[in-house]
Amino acid sequence: MFKIMLFSLSTIICxxxxxxxxxxxxxxxxxxxxxxxxxxxxxxxxYSVGVRTMEITDKNYYDPFTNADNKTRTLKLEVWYPGxxxxxxxxxxxxxxxxxxxxxxxxxxxxxxxxAVVNTAGKFPLIILSHGYTGYRTIxxxxx
Numbered sequence: 488m489f490k491i492m493l494f495s496l497s498t499i500i501c502x503x504x505x506x507x508x509x510x511x512x513x514x515x516x517x518x519x520x521x522x523x524x525x526x527x528x529x530x531x532x533x534y535s536v537g538v539r540t541m542e543i544t545d546k547n548y549y550d551p552f553t554n555a556d557n558k559t560r561t562l563k564l565e566v567w568y569p570g571x572x573x574x575x576x577x578x579x580x581x582x583x584x585x586x587x588x589x590x591x592x593x594x595x596x597x598x599x600x601x602x603a604v605v606n607t608a609g610k611f612p613l614i615i616l617s618h619g620y621t622g623y624r625t626i627x628x629x630x631x
Contacts, residue, residue: 535598535602536597536599537604538601538602544562545561570598574597574599
């Protein structure tokens, strides 16, 4: 009986390792629905979307937990903007990540990585969005 349980446990562990080593196929999180079913503010605008990942560093960060001054703190930002390239299946940005339980996943964004900013004389608003404490920057790729 012990040998059967040990064999079953080793089979499960090997299967989980094999599954974890296979890169996930990028998924489209949102399906296209008729415009009548979407809220007015969810409609696609007149511009394509570009995206860049940036890091900014605060070299004079005050850490309230350790009461230390002049610590260095780096923040990774995902910057979305009106881009000049139309997104298609060949240039769509994908995000590869791992869930808190260790499961890898990959999602497709409706944006072109490092696209040039659209060349227009118009002005665009600055929108700052925080995903919140339990989220991460790659979870909101639907912007269009």
